[in-house]
Amino acid sequence: MKVKICGITNYNDAMRSIEAGADALGFVFYPKSPRYITPEAAREIIDRLPPFVEKVGLFVENTPEEIERMAKMGGITLAQIHFDVDEAFLDAVDFPVLPVVRARRLEDLECFADRYRLVDAYCEAYGGSGKRLNLEWFEGRDNSRIIIAGGLTPDNVEELRGYGFYGCDVSSGTEAAKGRKDPEKVMRFIERAKSL
Numbered sequence: 041m042k043v044k045i046c047g048i049t050n051y052n053d054a055m056r057s058i059e060a061g062a063d064a065l066g067f068v069f070y071p072k073s074p075r076y077i078t079p080e081a082a083r084e085i086i087d088r089l090p091p092f093v094e095k096v097g098l099f100v101e102n103t104p105e106e107i108e109r110m111a112k113m114g115g116i117t118l119a120q121i122h123f124d125v126d127e128a129f130l131d132a133v134d135f136p137v138l139p140v141v142r143a144r145r146l147e148d149l150e151c152f153a154d155r156y157r158l159v160d161a162y163c164e165a166y167g168g169s170g171k172r173l174n175l176e177w178f179e180g181r182d183n184s185r186i187i188i189a190g191g192l193t194p195d196n197v198e199e200l201r202g203y204g205f206y207g208c209d210v211s212s213g214t215e216a217a218k219g220r221k222d223p224e225k226v227m228r229f230i231e232r233a234k235s236l
Contacts, residue, residue: 042207
């Protein structure tokens with residue numbers, strides 16, 4: 041299973057995550073988040089990272105033009121669209137995108153079914169809330185294009201076994217404090233997720 045460590049705010053956390061086996065790092069370009077980082081600061085980290093790691097920028101309530109500009113400024117490789125949009129909006133962004141489904145009910149899983157997408161638990165705030173999804177929703181489905189998020193920790197990630205998710209995304213579950221990773225939690229989370 042692919043693993044994304046989100047909420048990266050500094051170079052040390054980025055490198056420890058990569059060394060532990062992360063496939064992707066997430067940088068939050070949403071000023072109201074406690075894990076916020078400016079595109080310029082993200083670029084300083086990203087420019088020092090090794091190749092073959094996906095660098096994901098998380099965007100909330102931005103226009104397609106703003107997303108493109110900030111993505112290029114930040115040096116990211118994928119734009120995670122973490123607010124309610126439609127296919128036309130995604131098509132208007134001239135940059136690789138990953139839509140997020142903030143699921144309130146089972147039917148929401150059909151959103152963007154033809155795309156790779158991140159499925160997170162709905163909450164008023166955006167990202168890193170620690171709220172969990174109902175895994176029963178995913179039973180008997182094709183989850184091969186879904187990156188699961190929401191309330192994952194090193195202690196519960198093994199519950200994802202058997203669902204066939206493409207990947208998982210963790211933020212608060214690997215933190216020592218908001219915006220600061222706990223290297224031990226990161227290592228244990230990635231080790232367990234990769235064994236699924």
